[in-house]
Amino acid sequence: MxxxxxxxxxxxxxxxxxxxxxxxxxxxxxxxxxASNFITTAEKxxxxxxxxxxxxxxxxxxxxxxxxxxxxxxxxxDLFLAADFSHPIKLIENGMARREDLxxxxxxxxxxxxxxxDKELExxxxxxxxxxxxxxxxxxxxxxxxxxxxxEYMQATNVLAATKDKLVYGNNVxxxxxxxxxxxxxxxxxALSQVLNVQKGSYWLVPQKxxxxxxxxxxxxxxxxxxxxxxxxxxxxxxxxxRALIRxxxxxISEEG
Numbered sequence: 641m642x643x644x645x646x647x648x649x650x651x652x653x654x655x656x657x658x659x660x661x662x663x664x665x666x667x668x669x670x671x672x673x674x675a676s677n678f679i680t681t682a683e684k685x686x687x688x689x690x691x692x693x694x695x696x697x698x699x700x701x702x703x704x705x706x707x708x709x710x711x712x713x714x715x716x717x718d719l720f721l722a723a724d725f726s727h728p729i730k731l732i733e734n735g736m737a738r739r740e741d742l743x744x745x746x747x748x749x750x751x752x753x754x755x756x757x758d759k760e761l762e763x764x765x766x767x768x769x770x771x772x773x774x775x776x777x778x779x780x781x782x783x784x785x786x787x788x789x790x791x792e793y794m795q796a797t798n799v800l801a802a803t804k805d806k807l808v809y810g811n812n813v814x815x816x817x818x819x820x821x822x823x824x825x826x827x828x829x830x831a832l833s834q835v836l837n838v839q840k841g842s843y844w845l846v847p848q849k850x851x852x853x854x855x856x857x858x859x860x861x862x863x864x865x866x867x868x869x870x871x872x873x874x875x876x877x878x879x880x881x882x883r884a885l886i887r888x889x890x891x892x893i894s895e896e897g
Contacts, residue, residue, distance in 0.1 A: 667869075669695065669696040669698065669869055670695065670867050671697075671699075672698070672718065672721065673701070673707045673711070673720050675701070675702075675784075675856065676701050676723075677812075677813045677814070678701075678746065681746075681833060681891070682701075682721060686873075689872075689873055693869070695868070695873070696869065702811075702812060703779070703811055703812035704727040705727065705780075705784065706811070707720060708730050711861060717861060717863070717864070718861055718869075719860055719861070720861065721856065723785040723786060723813075723854070724854070724856065725855055725857045726785075728742055728857045728859040731861065732859075737859045737860060738860070741859050742857055743859075743878070744857055745858040745877050746856045746894075747854060747891060747894050748785075748856055749831070749848070749890060749891070750786060750829060750830075750845075750851060751829070751831065751835055751845055752827060752829055752843060752844045752846055753817070753827065753829075753841060754766075754820065754826065755820050755821050755840060755841045756840075766844070768794070768799050773826045773827055776807050776827055777807075777816045777819040777820050777825035777827070777828025777830075778791070778807055778816060779809070779810045779829070779830075780810065784811075784813055785854060787809075787813075787816075787829070789829075789846075789852065790846075793851050796850045796851070808824070813831050816829065816830055817834050832845060855894060858874065
């Protein structure tokens with residue numbers, strides 16, 4: 641091969657590498673189940689992904705507890721973006737996913753939110769036991785890790801006993817947010833990503849020392865391991881461009897994987 645021919649060959653090869661999966665020979669569609677707190681971020685990621693790949697991604701959202709039950713009963717999801725680790729591990733224990741396909745795609749932050757301007761809340765001094773607060777929204781802790789984290793915070797700060805009669809439960813953090821936004825609750829616990837860009841309201845970031853880390857795990861189902869679109873989207877979540885977007889949306893990134 642002449643020197644000129646070698647140079648042309650190397651140039652063309654580099655284009656393939658740079659283009660990577662965008663030159664995928666076969667476009668496929670994947671269905672991804674997403675924890676409610678992450679759905680807005682997932683929608684943005686899908687837009688970026690579909691700009692680079694020929695594949696299509698369909699999203700379905702709900703509480704992690706309900707999603708894992710649906711998968712265990714045959715729901716055809718290829719990839720599960722959960723709000724914790726315990727629910728994806730149930731899929732591994734039931735032979736529906738592999739442990740090597742489990743990784744932390746985001747670390748969530750818990751926020752206490754009001755749809756009203758509240759300086760006390762923003763300074764972290766709003767007393768939940770105040771008579772001015774009639775209803776406190778929280779996601780069902782049996783289904784939603786953010787609800788469990790809220791309970792851990794209230795227990796750690798000794799306010800649970802004084803507030804338990806005020807609690808109203810959402811099936812997930814999306815419904816919990818709606819309770820607050822519509823005025824059906826004065827205040828409540830949601831994900832930071834839900835309130836980071838709201839036009840009206842106040843929030844306080846709950847210190848992480850009061851609850852277990854909200855490590856959110858992604859896992860391919862066995863069905864998903866056979867779907868090229870699912871595998872490509874799974875790999876895309878680990879890319880720097882995806883991680884940068886996840887950070888912008890109010891999440892931390894774990895370097896532990």
